[in-house]
Amino acid sequence: MKNKKLSEYSIKGVSISPGLAMGRAYIYTDVLLRDHEFYTIKSSEKKEEFRRIEQALLDVTKDLALSAERIERELNSQIAGIFFSQAEILKDPELLKELKTELEVNLVNAEQIVKRVFRKWELRFRQIQNEIISCKADDIVDLSRRLIRALTGINVHTLERLPSGSIIIAKRLLPSDTVFLSRKSAKGIVTESGGPASHAALLTREIGIPAMGKVNGVLDLIHQGDFLLIDGAEGKLIVNPKEKTKKVFNSKLKSRSAEFRKNQKKSWGPAVCRNGTVVEVMANVSCRKDVEFSIENGADGIGLFRIENIYLSRKLPPSATELHDEIAKVIAPAQNKPVTVRLLDIGGDKKLTYLNSVGVDDSFLGRRGIRFLLEYPELLYTQFNALIRLSEKFNIKILVPMVTFWHEMKIVREIFEEIVQLTNCKRKILLGAMIETPAAALCVSDFLPYVDFFSIGTNDLTQYTMAAGRENHTVIDYFLDNHPAIFKLIDSTMKNAGQVPVSLCGELASEINMLNLIISIGIKSISVAPSFIPDIKEAIRSI
Ligand code: PEP
Numbered sequence: 001m002k003n004k005k006l007s008e009y010s011i012k013g014v015s016i017s018p019g020l021a022m023g024r025a026y027i028y029t030d031v032l033l034r035d036h037e038f039y040t041i042k043s044s045e046k047k048e049e050f051r052r053i054e055q056a057l058l059d060v061t062k063d064l065a066l067s068a069e070r071i072e073r074e075l076n077s078q079i080a081g082i083f084f085s086q087a088e089i090l091k092d093p094e095l096l097k098e099l100k101t102e103l104e105v106n107l108v109n110a111e112q113i114v115k116r117v118f119r120k121w122e123l124r125f126r127q128i129q130n131e132i133i134s135c136k137a138d139d140i141v142d143l144s145r146r147l148i149r150a151l152t153g154i155n156v157h158t159l160e161r162l163p164s165g166s167i168i169i170a171k172r173l174l175p176s177d178t179v180f181l182s183r184k185s186a187k188g189i190v191t192e193s194g195g196p197a198s199h200a201a202l203l204t205r206e207i208g209i210p211a212m213g214k215v216n217g218v219l220d221l222i223h224q225g226d227f228l229l230i231d232g233a234e235g236k237l238i239v240n241p242k243e244k245t246k247k248v249f250n251s252k253l254k255s256r257s258a259e260f261r262k263n264q265k266k267s268w269g270p271a272v273c274r275n276g277t278v279v280e281v282m283a284n285v286s287c288r289k290d291v292e293f294s295i296e297n298g299a300d301g302i303g304l305f306r307i308e309n310i311y312l313s314r315k316l317p318p319s320a321t322e323l324h325d326e327i328a329k330v331i332a333p334a335q336n337k338p339v340t341v342r343l344l345d346i347g348g349d350k351k352l353t354y355l356n357s358v359g360v361d362d363s364f365l366g367r368r369g370i371r372f373l374l375e376y377p378e379l380l381y382t383q384f385n386a387l388i389r390l391s392e393k394f395n396i397k398i399l400v401p402m403v404t405f406w407h408e409m410k411i412v413r414e415i416f417e418e419i420v421q422l423t424n425c426k427r428k429i430l431l432g433a434m435i436e437t438p439a440a441a442l443c444v445s446d447f448l449p450y451v452d453f454f455s456i457g458t459n460d461l462t463q464y465t466m467a468a469g470r471e472n473h474t475v476i477d478y479f480l481d482n483h484p485a486i487f488k489l490i491d492s493t494m495k496n497a498g499q500v501p502v503s504l505c506g507e508l509a510s511e512i513n514m515l516n517l518i519i520s521i522g523i524k525s526i527s528v529a530p531s532f533i534p535d536i537k538e539a540i541r542s543i
């Protein structure tokens, strides 16, 4: 029995997604933690019991395909790719063999067999000291939940029936949970684990749900139906607030939304500092909804279009025509604005299932971004062809991710110019490099002959400078994108860039209290998540 506290108290965690919300706690427990039937079977019943497992595997595979389709259609998010790779795990012959052997040796029901075998697989993955491989353990847990649901007939995912206005309290949310979230039903999210750069965190920020993490023992601290106030930006939760606290919070919430609406109205105009400096505020996007939201919020253009979703949500890489059509669909609402499309930044936490077998080390410190594209230049040709065609209708700029050496940009430039000539393109399309590695930041002047612009990606620049993985919540205190070391690298980039324009597109650009410093270094173009644009523009006007 939990020790129920009725008086008001507050809990501190870390911010995952900003915003204020109030609502009732909805405790979301894992289906795997609930009790399931446990019985022995006769040897003659083995076949029938294994047939149940096979049927569950089939049902889950079908369900994964449906989830991927739904995500692809509604969000076109990288999450769709995760479901495809989960389905691949279920086809592993080793897994089937182990399920069969466990059943034959132990003669217990299918639910117990699935739980045991998947638990073993999870532990195996967790023991591997590689962040990427150990992430597979989460996929395994996710799959076993789905299989248990299929076996026990619990088909309705509880988050689908979420009472509206709920604040979800969970140990951890996985991609299969977040599919069911919408801003209408979920007012906020509080979890025990999962860092701000995890997949679930990205999704909550994308759909604009306030969220906080790193709340130890969250399921013991909070009870079903508790009234909660969440401040996502502060990573603060107030449980069972007094009437007076509620009133104060409510008026903060109201004035916050009124301020946002006011800023949104003014957001159409440019962001001009008091000394007359104009700062371009662009949007980081990855799907059509992001582009629509950016335009609604007065974005001056698209500063970073992450195209990975288009690749991750497919079974095979797109052709140049398919890529052209997909990008055109996504950026259509920004037709009259500049659009910077970043070349495929695969690797790290974004893996292409169809390239799994090629054995390339594409970890965060491996062949990511341009390293990967230079290894598979066909991917580069397809993208350049598609983007050159797109430039007939759109104001396209091309950005190259994860650059380390100047000679990488030299090769990219040569390939690009060759395709420009082959396609007989007469338009000037700007080609830029992302500054995301300390090596590139410190040797900016070497790149000058090959680039038309630079864009500083502080998310990766931070993980490589501070030696702290962006997905790893245990080193969250080291992942400081406003550390003086990062500002020294930004400053050095600015000083050595000469006449080449420099913009900033990492999350640092959306930290309002850092804007003054960013602008004083000389940055005149930033790119942020769509929902931040109105407030950022307004903040710039008072600098
Ligand atoms: C960055 O690294 O700062 C960046 C903008 O790119 P991404 O977050 O997509 O790696």
Ligand code: MG
Pocket (backbone or CB within 6 Å): 436, 457, 459, 460
């Ligand atoms: Mg990056």
